[in-house]
Amino acid sequence: GAGVSQSPSNKVTEKGKDVELRCDPISGHTALYWYRQRLGQGLEFLIYFQGNSAPDKSGLPSDRFSAERTGESVSTLTIQRTQQEDSAVYLCASSLSPSGSPSTDTQYFGPGTRLTVL
Amino acid sequence: AQKVTQAQTEISVVEKEDVTLDCVYETRDTTYYLFWYKQPPSGELVFLIRRNSFDEQNEISGRYSWNFQKSTSSFNFTITASQVVDSAVYFCALSAPNTGNQFYFGTGTSLTVIP
Numbered sequence: 386g387a388g389v390s391q392s393p394s395n396k397v398t399e400k401g402k403d404v405e406l407r408c409d410p411i412s413g414h415t416a417l418y419w420y421r422q423r424l425g426q427g428l429e430f431l432i433y434f435q436g437n438s439a440p441d442k443s444g445l446p447s448d449r450f451s452a453e454r455t456g457e458s459v460s461t462l463t464i465q466r467t468q469q470e471d472s473a474v475y476l477c478a479s480s481l482s483p484s485g486s487p488s489t490d491t492q493y494f495g496p497g498t499r500l501t502v503l
Numbered sequence: 504a505q506k507v508t509q510a511q512t513e514i515s516v517v518e519k520e521d522v523t524l525d526c527v528y529e530t531r532d533t534t535y536y537l538f539w540y541k542q543p544p545s546g547e548l549v550f551l552i553r554r555n556s557f558d559e560q561n562e563i564s565g566r567y568s569w570n571f572q573k574s575t576s577s578f579n580f581t582i583t584a585s586q587v588v589d590s591a592v593y594f595c596a597l598s599a600p601n602t603g604n605q606f607y608f609g610t611g612t613s614l615t616v617i618p
Contacts, residue, residue, distance in 0.1 A: 426610060474546070476548070478548075494550075
């Protein structure tokens with residue numbers, strides 16, 4: 386597609402439920418990042434993928450958070466047993482990363498998924 | 504450790520005024536990259552500029568200009584003759600490939616341009 390897409394755009398869930406957030410990166414982009422943005426805050430790194438591998442999961446806040454990527458394309462961020470503090474906008478970004486060092490590349494962001502945990 | 508500081512939380516200017524958004528970074532790496540992104544009210548971050556640590560030349564793109572000074576670890580962004588459409592949150596970011604592939608974002612500066 387033309388840009389990074391994310392779905393759903395909005396998700397309201399009850400505390401304790403599991404949610405899945407989806408990211409479709411720009412076609413051909415090998416690197417994919419997930420960020421969390423709390424209201425009025427900056428971007429908090431969660432995890433990044435190079436291809437289908439996740440070399441750096443250090444930003445995942447707890448073991449309730451997990452992510453996977455398949456086919457060097459779509460990625461899913463899963464939050465189990467959601468808590469109210471998980472409420473935030475979850476942003477996905479992709480980059481071409483031809484050198485295999487994605488931090489040298491420009492990231493292109495999706496519109497985000499706004500998650501509200503009641 | 505890598506860190507980006509955007510000390511200005513909110514700025515308001517009147518249309519046509521010039522405004523500078525400050526960004527100060529910390530890194531021990533000699534090779535690093537700096538970025539600016541714009542997040543308009545619609546929410547989607549828009550890439551503005553990428554600069555590597557070996558290129559200290561200032562850059563101008565229309566009404567936008569960037570001043571990179573390694574001596575003060577700053578990468579400031581100036582909008583000349585501001586317009587209402589410039590109203591957004593602006594983020595500065597840093598990456599340092601030799602110490603991992605994370606991007607470090609500042610907390611953002613919210614710019615409001617008053618007509």
